[in-house]
Amino acid sequence: MQKLPDIQKNFPEWYQEVVYQAELSDNAPVRGCMVVRPYGWAIWENMRDYLDLRIKATGHENVAFPLLIPESFIKREAEHVKGFAPELAVVTHAGGKELEEPLVVRPTSETIFYFMFSKWIKSYRDLPLKLNQWASVVRWEMRPRPFIRSTEFFWQEGHTAHATFEEAQTEALLMLNEYVTLAQDHLAIPVLVGEKSASEKFAGAEKTYTFEGIMPDGKALQMGTSHMLSQSFAKAFEVKFQDQNGQMAYPYFTSWGATTRLVGALIMVHGDQNGLVLPPKVAPIQVVIIPILRGDLTEKNNIILAAQNLADQLKLAGVRVKLDLDEHKTPGAKFYKWELKGVPLRIELGPKDLAANQVILTDRLDSQKIVLAWPEIVTHVTNKLEFLQTEMFKRAEIKFKQNLATGTKLTEFGQELAGAGGAYQTGWCSSPDCEAQLKNYKASIRCVLAEKTQANCFNCAEFSKSDVIVAKSY
Amino acid sequence: MQKLPDIQKNFPEWYQEVVYQAELSDNAPVRGCMVVRPYGWAIWENMRDYLDLRIKATGHENVAFPLLIPESFIKREAEHVKGFAPELAVVTHAGGKELEEPLVVRPTSETIFYFMFSKWIKSYRDLPLKLNQWASVVRWEMRPRPFIRSTEFFWQEGHTAHATFEEAQTEALLMLNEYVTLAQDHLAIPVLVGEKSASEKFAGAEKTYTFEGIMPDGKALQMGTSHMLSQSFAKAFEVKFQDQNGQMAYPYFTSWGATTRLVGALIMVHGDQNGLVLPPKVAPIQVVIIPILRGDLTEKNNIILAAQNLADQLKLAGVRVKLDLDEHKTPGAKFYKWELKGVPLRIELGPKDLAANQVILTDRLDSQKIVLAWPEIVTHVTNKLEFLQTEMFKRAEIKFKQNLATGTKLTEFGQELAGAGGAYQTGWCSSPDCEAQLKNYKASIRCVLAEKTQANCFNCAEFSKSDVIVAKSY
Numbered sequence: 022m023q024k025l026p027d028i029q030k031n032f033p034e035w036y037q038e039v040v041y042q043a044e045l046s047d048n049a050p051v052r053g054c055m056v057v058r059p060y061g062w063a064i065w066e067n068m069r070d071y072l073d074l075r076i077k078a079t080g081h082e083n084v085a086f087p088l089l090i091p092e093s094f095i096k097r098e099a100e101h102v103k104g105f106a107p108e109l110a111v112v113t114h115a116g117g118k119e120l121e122e123p124l125v126v127r128p129t130s131e132t133i134f135y136f137m138f139s140k141w142i143k144s145y146r147d148l149p150l151k152l153n154q155w156a157s158v159v160r161w162e163m164r165p166r167p168f169i170r171s172t173e174f175f176w177q178e179g180h181t182a183h184a185t186f187e188e189a190q191t192e193a194l195l196m197l198n199e200y201v202t203l204a205q206d207h208l209a210i211p212v213l214v215g216e217k218s219a220s221e222k223f224a225g226a227e228k229t230y231t232f233e234g235i236m237p238d239g240k241a242l243q244m245g246t247s248h249m250l251s252q253s254f255a256k257a258f259e260v261k262f263q264d265q266n267g268q269m270a271y272p273y274f275t276s277w278g279a280t281t282r283l284v285g286a287l288i289m290v291h292g293d294q295n296g297l298v299l300p301p302k303v304a305p306i307q308v309v310i311i312p313i314l315r316g317d318l319t320e321k322n323n324i325i326l327a328a329q330n331l332a333d334q335l336k337l338a339g340v341r342v343k344l345d346l347d348e349h350k351t352p353g354a355k356f357y358k359w360e361l362k363g364v365p366l367r368i369e370l371g372p373k374d375l376a377a378n379q380v381i382l383t384d385r386l387d388s389q390k391i392v393l394a395w396p397e398i399v400t401h402v403t404n405k406l407e408f409l410q411t412e413m414f415k416r417a418e419i420k421f422k423q424n425l426a427t428g429t430k431l432t433e434f435g436q437e438l439a440g441a442g443g444a445y446q447t448g449w450c451s452s453p454d455c456e457a458q459l460k461n462y463k464a465s466i467r468c469v470l471a472e473k474t475q476a477n478c479f480n481c482a483e484f485s486k487s488d489v490i491v492a493k494s495y
Numbered sequence: 496m497q498k499l500p501d502i503q504k505n506f507p508e509w510y511q512e513v514v515y516q517a518e519l520s521d522n523a524p525v526r527g528c529m530v531v532r533p534y535g536w537a538i539w540e541n542m543r544d545y546l547d548l549r550i551k552a553t554g555h556e557n558v559a560f561p562l563l564i565p566e567s568f569i570k571r572e573a574e575h576v577k578g579f580a581p582e583l584a585v586v587t588h589a590g591g592k593e594l595e596e597p598l599v600v601r602p603t604s605e606t607i608f609y610f611m612f613s614k615w616i617k618s619y620r621d622l623p624l625k626l627n628q629w630a631s632v633v634r635w636e637m638r639p640r641p642f643i644r645s646t647e648f649f650w651q652e653g654h655t656a657h658a659t660f661e662e663a664q665t666e667a668l669l670m671l672n673e674y675v676t677l678a679q680d681h682l683a684i685p686v687l688v689g690e691k692s693a694s695e696k697f698a699g700a701e702k703t704y705t706f707e708g709i710m711p712d713g714k715a716l717q718m719g720t721s722h723m724l725s726q727s728f729a730k731a732f733e734v735k736f737q738d739q740n741g742q743m744a745y746p747y748f749t750s751w752g753a754t755t756r757l758v759g760a761l762i763m764v765h766g767d768q769n770g771l772v773l774p775p776k777v778a779p780i781q782v783v784i785i786p787i788l789r790g791d792l793t794e795k796n797n798i799i800l801a802a803q804n805l806a807d808q809l810k811l812a813g814v815r816v817k818l819d820l821d822e823h824k825t826p827g828a829k830f831y832k833w834e835l836k837g838v839p840l841r842i843e844l845g846p847k848d849l850a851a852n853q854v855i856l857t858d859r860l861d862s863q864k865i866v867l868a869w870p871e872i873v874t875h876v877t878n879k880l881e882f883l884q885t886e887m888f889k890r891a892e893i894k895f896k897q898n899l900a901t902g903t904k905l906t907e908f909g910q911e912l913a914g915a916g917g918a919y920q921t922g923w924c925s926s927p928d929c930e931a932q933l934k935n936y937k938a939s940i941r942c943v944l945a946e947k948t949q950a951n952c953f954n955c956a957e958f959s960k961s962d963v964i965v966a967k968s969y
Contacts, residue, residue, distance in 0.1 A: 047611065047614070047615075049560070049561045049607070049611075050565055050568070050607065050610055051561050051563045051564070051565060051598060054561035054563065055561070056558065056559070056560050056561065056611055057558055057559040057560075058558055059556035059557065059558055059626070062556075062557050062558050062559055063556070063557070065559075066557065082533035082536075082537070083533065083536050083537070083540065084530065084531055084532055084533055084536050085530070085531040085536055085539075085631070085649060086523070086530050086531075087523045087525050087528035087529070087530065087647050088562065088600070088631060088633070088647060089525045089528065089584070089600075089633070089647070090525070091524055091525060094524070106591075107590065107591050108590065109589065109590075109591075110563070110586045110588075110589040110590075110598070111586060111587065111588040111589065112584045112585060112586050112587075112600065113585065113586075113587045113588065114584075114585040114587065114597075115583070115584040115585065115635045116581065116582065116583075116584075116635030116637070117580075117581050117583075117635075123588075124525060124584070126562070126563075126586065126600070133523070133524065136524055137521065137523075137530055140521070141521075146823050152533070157559070157562060159562070159563070161589045161590030161591075163590070173561050173562060173563070175559060349620050
């Protein structure tokens with residue numbers, strides 16, 4: 022195992038290498054695809070299980086739609102096909118024959134969901150219809166990176182239909198809010214929240230809401246989106262219902278998704294020179310116990326028995342614990358491995374500790390060692406895990422704020438933006454021409470904010486319509 | 496909603512119609528694919544959650560592999576390509592260009608797993624490697640039926656590598672046993688357990704173990720398989736490891752899968768003229784509470800409040816409960832709907848019941864109504880759910896045994912086999928020629944049993960090598 026690249030100087034290389042060395046994913050033999058390995062998948066499962074509970078608690082039901090979609094479906098909504106056509110993977114042959122109509126591997130499932138909605142929605146009594154699926158989608162990527170931008174990625178996609186604009190709007194914002202809670206309270210990642218500009222919104226949406234993190238390299242990362250689709254897809258797929266007055270009307274749709282990209286955000290925001298640092302709520306292993314085996318067989322066995330007893334106690338307290346009994350590795354090699362994998366707490370237990378009825382606890386965040394008397398271990402560990410969760414968010418928030426500045430004119434802050442990066446809150450007149458100027462600085466509008474603090478547009482002489490966040494992005 | 500077709504006279508039509516009317520799945524706009532609707536998916540989630548716990552408890556880890564596989568991979572193992580080539584869906588274009596090498600949508604993932612195994616397995620220390628994924632696969636089907644045989648279906652596929660033949664053999668049988676427990680203890684479906692004959696085994700396996708149910712129409716249904724792959728794939732993908740003596744060796748692989756076909760088995764084995772009958776362990780809703788709203792507003796509100804209170808009590812006791820407050824349906828229509836959907840228990844609560852401090856409980860299996868005093872409801876309901884789970888297995892076992900007979904000579908039992916169906920335990924000399932005779936009766940060897948009770952082959956004059964089960968099948 023070689024040392025990780027310098028996180029300050031070579032952030033992209035550090036990222037690739039930590040993903041590989043911590044065994045989160047491996048390159049697949051299909052261009053741009055990844056094989057998500059057990060440790061990486063376990064992190065995703067922890068996010069997924071929490072989000073799935075919330076999706077169900079907010080009244081949605083899970084379904085499973087086909088992964089193949091008739092090519093003609095993609096073409097029905099004019100904006101949608103423009104956005105997705107260049108990225109499609111197309112099945113032209115099946116069962117030994119050429120297909121009459123090619124099928125695309127879903128890049129997202131709006132079209133096939135709404136085709137079925139046209140069969141299921143007839144009356145206001147069929148609304149709201151609130152569905153979700155956990156699946157993978159394929160978008161042919163030119164510059165793939167594991168988790169951040171892979172040809173196939175894993176996600177959930179929610180699709181809902183409502184009788185009124187207001188109800189759909191509330192739904193889109195409700196799910197955005199759920200995502201923000203997931204990011205901040207579970208992943209310990211502070212995020213920017215706002216609306217996408219017209220040029221950055223989802224192909225076919227009326228409004229796209231987004232939440233974005235700011236990575237240590239000063240680039241913004243879109244972590245997920247919630248779309249107010251309004252009636253465009255309902256019209257394209259002729260979904261109509263009879264309202265309470267007996268009139269035929271088009272329902273309002275929303276869709277919203279969060280992906281394995283969240284794993285990438287987690288790695289970047291919290292990682293350090295020694296590897297991953299995982300927030301306890303999503304860490305597959307919260308505590309690793311490493312017995313230091315010295316002395317004769319009896320002494321060794323006593324240490325193992327004590328370690329097993331401790332592991333059992335922690336499990337009973339609801340802690341995800343791993344007892345590392347690997348005979349092929351030294352304690353030092355184990356320390357290195359579990360640090361790399363970002364396990365929040367490590368417990369060492371050697372002959373002297375056993376004799377003194379104590380263990381040594383080290384936290385991943387600060388590498389602080391403390392000696393714990395046996396009876397206080399479980400309480401201390403559970404408290405410490407809660408503390409680390411909160412502390413990681415606080416520290417991430419400090420970095421987040423350091424990377425966020427106010428800018429008045431692009432000509433003033435553009436140089437810095439194009440160089441060191443960072444996110445700038447500034448004013449915008451809402452003209453696409455001014456937005457296009459950002460390309461000269463490799464940046465874009467990441468989101469349009471609800472608040473308005475700036476008087477003028479970052480580019481032209483006009484007044485600002487709304488504050489925006491501009492940044493380089495992944 | 497029209498009446499279900501006669502389950503005795505038109506079993507296939509009854510099946511299609513109950514799947515549709517109970518809203519388990521709907522036909523997708525892609526040939527042979529299904530859209531699994533919320534109620535169908537919730538049944539699958541209950542099976543999946545249990546099986547996932549068992550897969551993890553037996554030392555396996557979840558991963559996610561790409562859904563696209565290079566076409567050349569499928570061709571590396573000679574038997575494998577023969578078995579799967581006719582069923583493949585092939586991506587020839589992606590990102591707007593023709594691909595240099597076509598990609599197939601995975602029909603199963605042995606080839607891509609073992610390609611990665613060749614990168615991960617170097618030493619005996621890397622073994623055993625025990626992985627699993629939850630995914631969907633695509634096999635182009637000529638005669639699709641929802642859940643039973645769909646072009647895309649949902650499943651888990653386990654893939655493991657071991658240092659020795661014995662260990663791999665133990666693994667294949669361990670997981671077979673887990674499946675049998677799932678079928679019998681959770682789905683309440685008795686199964687035949689044995690090995691596949693050479694002509695019926697998985698393309699590329701040394702041995703295929705199977706568990707099969709016998710459906711009410713006398714046909715066997717393969718419910719899942721566990722394969723002892725031995726070294727064929729290790730050789731095809733050049734997976735080698737250094738053993739404890741420093742010698743290079745090929746590891747032994749297993750793979751095993753269970754699919755959404757289990758939902759189909761559940762429907763067929765337990766369903767009746769009124770629709771589904773679900774075993775409590777996998778029922779998305781175990782108890783439905785239907786308030787009978789009569790009288791003035793205060794009286795109605797009191798009934799709703801009491802019903803909500805009861806629902807809360809049952810939830811606290813771990814019961815999956817649904818309070819049906821739909822204003823658009825009469826109590827009669829609700830009874831019909833939840834019967835169709837196979838909910839194990841129904842509770843009615845009307846003004847008279849409320850006055851008498853009681854409810855009426857009806858079970859789906861026998862439609863027996865009993866009056867329950869308020870304080871005994873929770874205990875009675877939880878006991879009754881346990882009783883129903885056991886009772887459903889017992890009744891299914893009686894039908895199972897009625898459909899299972901002993902046969903000596905195919906010329907004697909063949910007429911009956913080809914007609915009414917049923918499964919016959921008989922002797923087999925192990926010759927493929929005798930096996931081929933079964934085609935004349937639309938039947939096949941479903942499994943080779945471990946026990947031997949028959950002296951002679953069902954077809955020729957030779958001695959029997961082993962007992963086999965022959966039947967028509969899905």
